[in-house]
Amino acid sequence: MAQVAFDSLLEQPIFQIYFFYVAVLSLKMLIMSVLTAFQRIINKAFCSPEDAVHLKVKVKSHEDVERVRRAHLNDLENIPVFFALCFAYLTTNPSVFLASSLIRVFTACRFIHTIVYAVVVIPQPARALSWGIAFSITVYMGVSTILHYL
């Protein structure tokens, strides 16, 4: 394994860019919970009996709620993995331009994915493309990290 000075790496501006986008993507994910609650209320679709009783409605599901939940689940499948993997990738001393571009494109794609999936439904391949580009960036980071530390 290559010897890397982690201390000097942590002083580099790329980690500040990383922390900034961790915050942006975290807030984006948190908004999904608010969107779900909003859809539950306007569609009166709750999954816990105590919530339904509180608002005098029956427990049921609704397509608009399920759609936001699927977008949220897709975030859970992709964003926490990105947080850990991108941090590992940044320790491999990549070019600042490349790494910051990958982080920014990933962030933009995840925002587009949510919008076309759960806010304004746009026909495929809008969602597949935005998901696929973000996915490919994560795979690239994973392969780069493995090759660096092999």
Place this chain on the structure above:
Amino acid sequence: MAQVAFDSLLEQPIFQIYFFYVAVLSLKMLIMSVLTAFQRIINKAFCSPEDAVHLKVKVKSHEDVERVRRAHLNDLENIPVFFALCFAYLTTNPSVFLASSLIRVFTACRFIHTIVYAVVVIPQPARALSWGIAFSITVYMGVSTILHYL
């Protein structure tokens, strides 16, 4: 972007508090898997045919199992994001008192959330409040981090 000396930050006690609560919250999440398995066994409700066959019961779902699973999913939506975001927030050099209080209140709220959701069901707004305070802390950390690195 502000220049921050990450090395000296990592020596601060606040990171030791952070690592301690990462461990506490991780164990709390892991217990949810045990609780789910426990509810599956006492209610004989399994989702994989090979498990059901093993115990000579049919594949089915049960409200008590689903309740624990919803609490677990809520953890998955909130706690891994908190781990990444809180680490980013701590690099923005917040006051130790404020940061450690936020971490402790977040942890307490997540424990209360699970208890009132899946162990002893207490009517709303017990669950909404515990979820909302933890959620607000995460949002505050996100906004602080974005403003710091903007």
Place this chain on the structure above:
Amino acid sequence: MAQVAFDSLLEQPIFQIYFFYVAVLSLKMLIMSVLTAFQRIINKAFCSPEDAVHLKVKVKSHEDVERVRRAHLNDLENIPVFFALCFAYLTTNPSVFLASSLIRVFTACRFIHTIVYAVVVIPQPARALSWGIAFSITVYMGVSTILHYL
């Protein structure tokens, strides 16, 4: 709380082993999305109307799709928690041999878990054992970290 020099810790080879396995486990999780998409296509089982319309099939679920999704959800419940907790555990200055062995066994168990759950279905207790060993490693790391920083 014990005073630990984090800077020197970050220079240790164990962090390079950690980053390597973060990349391996991240790619393993990402493959689950590809496996799900693959199962959806060969079984013509989609959950979003716009996807079903695109391929002229009805929205439905299928056991083989649900099986991959359960394996993926199990990854989401265990792997991101491991990423955060293992990082916290490594700051407690464990023996390199012990820590690297735990990381490698955890990784092997998670691969075995996915294979016996979603690729070649093997009767229990194959899945329970692979899940349980990985789970026990995470619990050990959590308890060690708590005792260290108490």
